[in-house]
Amino acid sequence: MELTEDEEESLNGEHGEALQIAYRILSATGEATDAEKLVPIHWAHVSGVNYNTIGDAGEEFLATLSKSAKFKVRTTVNPMGYDKDSVEKFGLDENFIQKQESIKKSYKKMGVTPSFSCIPYEIYDMPQEGTQVAIAETNAAIYANSIGKLKTNKESAFSALASAITGKSPYSDLRKDDSPTMSIAMKVSEPNELTFGLLGYFAGKVADKSVAISGVKNLDKRCSKSLCASMGTSGTCGKFVLDDNSDASEKVDFDEKEMQKVYDELNTAESGDLITLGSPQLGLEEMNDLASMLKGRAFKKRCLIFCPRAIQEQARHLGYAGQLESAGCELMSDCCTCLTPLVTKKDADSVTTNSIKGAYYLKNSNGLDVNLKPLSEIVRDETS
Amino acid sequence: MTLKTIVRGKVTGKVVKSNQPINFLGSVDKKTGAITDQKHDLFGKKIADSILVFPNGIGSSVGAYTIYSLKSNNSAPAAMACQKADLTVASGCALANIPLFILSPDEYDSMKDGDEISLG
CATH class of the missing domain: 3.40.50 (Rossmann fold)
Structure with missing residues (x-):
């Protein structure tokens, strides 16, 4: 990959450690994808926010990086581990909360837009069609390319972070040629x-x-x-x-x-001990629809609903949040089901969900069995 | 012939080979390096200090942090060698300084689980 003089200097550490790390990552991803050059990007969405996924190594890396790194383009972030409003209900230890707050602080220091959401496309206006962006959250990257007609590769947590810091990404793969094979x-x-x-x-x-x-x-x-x-x-x-x-x-x-x-492959239980709706988080319309489906009904089990903070506030204002809570749902923001520390083997053996992504990670990372059903059947079977 | 070097380094070690792609976030324990996905052909095996040979990474973008964490926890492979490089594996290895190679199809096929090899 050809670098400009300035990019080369950054890679050699002449413009500080943060930029050197960022260019080291972009050089590797550029090499891996046969990119010829870097191109400007206009929005970054980073993953790697949940302490449960990035652990101590990730927390320490971000704390160090944030001492010198600043985001160059608008940068939104993925969900973290919990919702501060309800965290005391879930018995997370002090260490988890301390580390999670440190991660949040590091991102804020670098200048993030504190979205804590995996569906930025439902909170913010999308850039114009054809705009180069760098999105790590996989559902959002695919959504941006397929529905939003934006240009992003299926970025990794580090490649999107490097793009947020430099405002650039290797010109390769889907950015260059996105014709289906x-x-x-x-x-x-x-x-x-x-x-x-x-x-x-x-x-x-x-x-x-x-x-x-x-x-x-x-x-x-x-x-x-x-x-x-x-x-x-x-x-x-x-x-x-x-x-x-x-x-x-x-x-x-x-x-x-x-x-x-x-x-x-993914359905391993006949029923679930509790219900999770998320992965991706729910949008406003989904909350409205679910509230309508639940009219006069209530869940017989615990039902956790994950949605962005911005959506929960709108839903509260419009009355959907109250309706969902009356039907026994617990609304959670800033976090999601994917590698959640809030649903573990201590709490349940199995989970009912309509999310395939949720099912995969609940099974493989949280070690829970999963009962997969469409939302209409969840409401039919699990409420009265 | 190694087709491409993404992260440089010289390594000698034992091959742990999988014919299935790896979702690092979903199926690797970042503390121990054990494969936790029961449906994966490396289930129960540890990848620490090995030369991990696999087709490519898949799934969550956060898998890059898993690779970085493995290194910090001394549970990382000594090197990785893939059929094709994806951004998660490339960026994770770059930050963790784990040598990463892209193999030619012949070289990939010729590597067997348990082989002692040198790369780089």
Whole structure:
């Protein structure tokens, strides 16, 4: 990768340690993806905020980095480990809270927009189509490319952080060429959000960088979110397009049989001890819809709903939050189900959710069994 | 022939090889380096001090922190060698200073689990 004189100096440490670290990361990712140069980016979204995921090494790294690093472009951040308003209900130890607060402080020091959300696309206006951005959160990167028509690679926590600090990213992969190399024919009829989650998980496994999906006429926001999140979990694919006439050379079907295979891989329980709705966090419309579905009903079990702080405040103002709480839901902001420290084997053996991404991490990282159901069935079976 | 060196370094060690991609955040214990995903072909194995040979990284962007944490906890592989480099593995190895190589298809196929090899 060709660097300008200034970039070369930064890499050699002539402009301070923070920039040197950032350029070291960008040089590696640029080399890995055969980039010829760095290009400016106009928005970064970083992951690596939850102490449960980044641990002591991550906390210490960010504390050191924040002594000299400043974000050069607008930078939003992923969820952290808990919601300060309800943290005392969850028995997290003092060390966890102290380390989490340190991480938050480090990001603030570097100049972050404190969004603590995995769905920045539902809180902020998206930049103009075609804008180069650097998004680490995988569901948001795929959403930005596929729905927002922005340009980002499926960034890592460090590559997006380096882009936030430098305002640049290697010009490679999806930034350069995002044409699908595979087409998946959606053959499952009457799909719901869970079906699209299963399709996304399948697509992530079989497709490389970009995939075309045929046989899908309309994709509402929640189905898009579900598809993006699960696709990001199972593979490296960073974009999808709905296209019935793709000229992609490789073609595969996603039928009932394939869907069942994915379901059987991720569904490990007949029912859950509690319910989590999130991964990605819920948007305002989803909260409104759920409030309507729950009219006159109440959950028989604990039900945790994860949404951004900005959305919870709107939902409170509009009355949805109160309706959801009356139906027994607990609203949580600034955090999400993915590697949450709030739902552990001490609290439950199994969880019911409609999120494929949530299921994968609850199973593999939290060690819980998962019962997968679409939201309509969760409401039907778990409320009275 | 190694096709490309992403993070430089000279290493000798024992190959731990997987034919499945690795989701570092979801399936590697950042303290011990043990693979926790029961469906993974490396389940129960430890990757510490090995030359970890696998197709590529997948999944969460935070996997880069897992790689960095492994190094801090002395549980990291001595080096990694992949079929193709993804941003999570490349950036994680760059920050943790773990040598990372991209292998040619022949070289990748010829490496067997348990082989003693030198890279770099």
